[in-house]
Amino acid sequence: MPDNALPTIAVLGGTGKEGNGLALRWAHKGHPVIIGSRSAERAQEAADAMNATLGTGNARGATNPDAAAAAEIVVLSVPFAGQQAAVAEVAGHLQGKILIDVTVPLVPPKVSVVQLPNGGSAVEAVQTMLGDGVRVVSAFQNISAHHLAHLDQEMDCDVLVCANDPAAADTVVELAREIGLRAWNAGPLANSVxxxxxxxxxxxxxxxxxxxxxxxxxTGI
Amino acid sequence: MPDNALPTIAVLGGTGKEGNGLALRWAHKGHPVIIGSRSAERAQEAADAMNATLGTGNARGATNPDAAAAAEIVVLSVPFAGQQAAVAEVAGHLQGKILIDVTVPLVPPKVSVVQLPNGGSAVEAVQTMLGDGVRVVSAFQNISAHHLAHLDQEMDCDVLVCANDPAAADTVVELAREIGLRAWNAGPLANSVxxxxxxxxxxxxxxxxxxxxxxxxxTGI
Known part of the structure; x- marks a missing residue:
């Protein structure tokens, strides 16, 4: 890993488009990044491709649990159907850390219709699963994966950041700003809906x- | 009422800030506007004040049921706690019409925390109450009442318009554009959440x- 004061970020589901785009942006800004996947091999392939794109060695691959264990900040970017299983698999490695949940509760085939799980936000269930020892933050759901993947692309979209711990939200607002995104502390996890x-x-x-x-x-701020 | 080809719009709860601001904007653009209230007297006072502001006679006051009965398009802008009672009171006058619901499910005192009624959108319950004979459209929840009240104020906010009948949504998109608001057909009522x-x-x-x-x-459109 590079000798770097920036915190290490693990992106679970980092071989998917959204997670990969976020990992690329943070690696580009100098963060050590661990791409997590169910397959360590696919994770390493994605990391190798990212390092080739960036001309750096900031990315490496690992299984999701190994990635979560080795990082200071953990990002969850998996399909909604696999969200809770992914959280359960890494829960033991998250205590004391920030978990940034990017999951969108899309329910195919009607992905253009809002379908809330149990009438609330998906991320609130994750906070309940993990307990107060993990600071869960919701963010980045609305950023186009296409735009993230192209480093020369202006990202004309703000980030709504929700967390029950305002300081954790502020940390994620700053992580968003590092990669050129305007972000706002938008209140508690209930607002993530x-x-x-x-x-x-x-x-x-x-x-x-x-x-x-x-x-x-x-607007208006 | 002025001799005018524009449809008559009733604003139930039109003595409140948000409803009054919308009524003001439509009256300013030449729509015959009926301000509805529980009190016919307070409604007429608000209409008189509006006519004095605009220097026209486009506004008049009535009770909510009389306003709904006399209008082609009905806008509901009442506090969340009174939403369903207001709908029940005018239901018989809405058949075949468009009802634009502006209600926001704010639950005092924590109005900055999203608190969904029964885990869904408030407007879906209204559509269920009224049945398919009324085309319910959700819109205007995010427009600052302060900005609506000042005709010289630029309104730097878009309108998300949701309806199960896309043609009804398009009609409301056009009504928003008439008063200078950019509006978007954002899908079915489920998306109003x-x-x-x-x-x-x-x-x-x-x-x-x-x-x-x-x-x-x-952005991006």
Whole structure:
């Protein structure tokens, strides 16, 4: 790993488009990044490709539990159907850390319709699973994976950051700003239902107005 | 009433800030507007004040049921606690019409925390109450009442319009554009949970970042 004062970030599900895009952006800014996957081999392949793209050695691959164990900040970016299983698998490695949950509760095939799990936000269930020893933060659900993957692409979308611990939210706001995203502390995890649902609305707008990646901006601040 | 081809709009709860601001904007653009209230007298006072402000005679007052009966398009802008009672009171006058629901499920005192009624959007319950003969549309929850009230104020906020009938949504998108608001057809009523919840987030942002009226813009379209 590079000799670097920036915290190490593990991205569980980092071989997927959204997680990979976030990992790429943080590695590009000098963070040691661990790409997590169910397969250590696929994780390492993704890390090798990222290092080749960036011309650095900031990324490495690992299984999700190994990635979570070795990182100071852990990002969860897996399909909604696998969210709780992924959390259960790494729970023992998260105590005292920040877990940034990027999961969007999309329920195929109607991914453009908001379908809330048990009528609330998906991330609240994760906080309940993990208990107060893990500071769970919801963020990045609305950022186009396509835009993340292209380092020269302006990302015209703000990040709503929700957490029951405001200091943890502030840390994630700063991590977002590091990669060029404007981010806002938007209140407790209960408010994440808006960020989670908004992804379905952006998908609906992309289809109806035939654009590749709509987003949102907060105005008036 | 003025001789005018524009449809008549009733705003139930039109003596409240948000409803009054919307009524003012439509009356300013030439719509015959009926301000509805539980009290016909308070409604007429509000209409008189509006006519004095605008120098026109476009507004008149009535009880909520009389207002609903006389209008082609009905807007509901009442506190969340009174939403379902207000709908029940006017249901018989809504058949075949569009009902635009502006209600935000704010639950005092924690109005900056998203608190969904029964885990879904408030407006879906209204559509269920009224049946398919009324085309219920959700819109305008995120527009600052302060900005609506000042005709010279730029409204730097988009409108998310949700309806199970896309043509009804398109009609409301057009009504929003008439008063200078950019609006988007954001899918079925299930998606309104985002617009309803977003108001709590904007309140949270107003408090945290000490601004009077934050809003949202859709980007990338």
């Amino acid at each position: 808006v960020a989670e649902g908004l992804t379905s609305i952006l998908i609906a707008l992309n289809r109806r107005y035939k654009v590749p990646g709509s987003g949102i901006r907060i | 985002v617009a309803e919840g977003l108001t709590s987030i904007l309140i949270a942002l107003n408090r945290r970042y000490k601004v009077p009226g934050s809003g949202i813009r859709i």
